[in-house]
Amino acid sequence: MRLETVGPYDFGGRLATAMTAHPKEDPVTGELQLFGTAFAPPYLTYHRVTAEGLLLDSQPIDVPGPTMMHDFAITEHHIVWLDLPVVFDPTLAGRDGMPYRWDEEYGARLGDMSRTHGSTDVRWYDVDPCHVFHVFHVGNAYEDARGRLVLDAVRYDHAAFRNAWADIGGPAGPSGPADAMEPGHTQAPAVLYRWTLDPAAGRVTESELDDHAAEFPTHNEVLTGRPNRYLYTVSGDGIAKHDLTYHTRHAYETPGSRYAGEAVFVPAADGTGEDEGWLLSLVSNDDGAAGELLVLDAAELSVQAVVALPHPGPAGFHGSWLPEPVHRP
Numbered sequence: 001m002r003l004e005t006v007g008p009y010d011f012g013g014r015l016a017t018a019m020t021a022h023p024k025e026d027p028v029t030g031e032l033q034l035f036g037t038a039f040a041p042p043y044l045t046y047h048r049v050t051a052e053g054l055l056l057d058s059q060p061i062d063v064p065g066p067t068m069m070h071d072f073a074i075t076e077h078h079i080v081w082l083d084l085p086v087v088f089d090p091t092l093a094g095r096d097g098m099p100y101r102w103d104e105e106y107g108a109r110l111g112d113m114s115r116t117h118g119s120t121d122v123r124w125y126d127v128d129p130c131h132v133f134h135v136f137h138v139g140n141a142y143e144d145a146r147g148r149l150v151l152d153a154v155r156y157d158h159a160a161f162r163n164a165w166a167d168i169g170g171p172a173g174p175s176g177p178a179d180a181m182e183p184g185h186t187q188a189p190a191v192l193y194r195w196t197l198d199p200a201a202g203r204v205t206e207s208e209l210d211d212h213a214a215e216f217p218t219h220n221e222v223l224t225g226r227p228n229r230y231l232y233t234v235s236g237d238g239i240a241k242h243d244l245t246y247h248t249r250h251a252y253e254t255p256g257s258r259y260a261g262e263a264v265f266v267p268a269a270d271g272t273g274e275d276e277g278w279l280l281s282l283v284s285n286d287d288g289a290a291g292e293l294l295v296l297d298a299a300e301l302s303v304q305a306v307v308a309l310p311h312p313g314p315a316g317f318h319g320s321w322l323p324e325p326v327h328r329p
Contacts, residue, residue, distance in 0.1 A: 011055035017045045021318070022138070024074045027222050033074050033115070039066045039088050046079070046113075046120070059120045061113070068100045068134075073141035073151055074115070074225045080141050080151050080197070081111035081122060084134045086161070098168075102161055108132045110204055112149055112197055125197050125204035134161050139192070139217030142227045149197040152231060152244070154214050155206075159188035189213030192233060192242060210242060210249055216262035216316070220274050230275050232263045232298070239263045239281060241301055252301040254294070257286035264319045265298060275299045284315045 010016075017036030024033045030051025037044055042060035049055050061081065066088035073080040085106040092099035108127040113119060127133070139152040156164060192209040214233040231242045238253035239260050254260050263279040271277055279296040291313035295305040 011049065011053070014055040014058065015047065016058065017047075019047075020069075020071070022071045024072070024224060025221070026074065026076075027224050027226075028076075033072075033079065035061075035069070035072060037066065037069050039090075043067070044069065044081075048115075048117070057117065059118070061111075061120060061122060065106070067106070068098075070136050071138045071153075073138045073153070075141050075143045075149055076225050077115055077143065078149055079111075079113040079115060080149055081113065082135050082138075082153075083111060083124070084108045085132055086134050102134070102158060102165075104132055104158070108134075110151070110195060110197060112199070123199070125202075127204065127206075131206065133157055133193075136164075136190075137216055139231045139233075140219050140224060140228050142225060144196075144227070147199060149199075150227075151195045151197070152209065152217070153193060153195070154190050154217055154233070155193035155208075156190045157188060160190045163188060164190065190215060192217065192231070209244065209247070210240075212236070212240065212249065212251075214240065216318075218263055218265055220265050220267060220277070222267065223274065228274065230298075232265065232279060234260055234262060234281075239279060239296065239301065241275075241298070250301055252296060252303075254283060258283045258292070259286065259315055260294065261313070261315065261317050262319055263296070264321050266321045273299070278304060280319065280321065282309075282313045282317055282319065284313050288312055 020035050032049035034047045043066045044061040044063050046059045046061050047055060048057040063083050068086040069082060072082055085103050085108055086100050087103045087106050089099055089101045109124045111122040111124045113122045134156040135153045137154055141151040144150055191211055192214045193206055194209050195204055195206045197204050212235050214235050216234045218232045219228050229245045233240050235251060237259055238251050240249055240251040242249055261282040263281045265277055266280060267277040275298045277298045279298050281294045283292040283294050290311055291309045293307040297304055
């Protein structure tokens with residue numbers, strides 16, 4: 001079988017902005033929530049697509065400037081926006097790497113917006129200036145019994161961002177990664193965090209869920225926007241399973257110089273438990289050798305299959321699982 005590009009899809013000409021890499025499908029309604037960002041106003045545009053594939057909403061959301069908003073979250077009734085301090089810098093455009101830099105003065109805030117059709121009002125929660133952070137990837141979010149919004153994601157402080165930014169080709173500079181490896185700096189990891197937005201108190205609180213390095217958090221997408229017990233992350237050279245109820249962590253380490261990629265959860269056809277299914281991960285080799293598709297049991301993280309691939313795979317490659325082809329109108 002050969003893959004060939006068919007062409008861009010713009011929902012019949014209705015999608016007029018860029019589209020996020022991480023749209024969210026509501027597992028109950030089938031609606032697709034997505035957004036686009038731009039370097040000029042409007043910097044952020046929200047879109048809503050029906051289960052039948054009709055783009056209904058395209059609404060600008062007011063934010064101060066262009067930032068690297070790579071992901072967001074949904075709950076049953078809300079959108080959670082991430083307005084964070086990695087900003088577009090036109091002076092870096094045209095240079096090697098991506099034209100973004102860390103800007104402490106931009107600040108960090110989380111936004112709560114109703115998913116009601118046509119809504120664009122956002123209640124913003126400013127983060128303590130001493131705890132400014134960035135998020136590339138969200139795990140999940142939900143509404144708790146007290147009406148609070150709970151968000152689990154991978155948190156980068158400034159040091160962790162410098163380290164990661166250097167690895168993925170970000171530009172050096174006064175607010176960039178140039179000083180990441182100078183004496184006195186440590187290899188700070190990005191770690192799994194929880195933020196709780198409390199409308200009654202009008203504030204946001206945060207807590208560390210795990211102190212191990214983590215990225216690419218995934219979950220059983222049947223529970224997207226609803227309370228979930230488990231998250232899976234890429235951690236070190238392997239894959240970790242986080243039990244958010246009992247605050248435990250179990251990990252599978254890849255052997256040798258192999259590095260696991262994002263673990264995509266595939267539910268068992270007859271499964272009823274949240275972790276009944278498998279994790280699919282594309283494994284790359286540090287020596288450039290051909291990669292592998294790793295299949296783990298999601299409950300125990302035991303190896304079920306290793307499929308040799310004919311070519312190397314790019315580290316950090318994202319994936320999705322579709323039980324059958326999906327054809328949009």
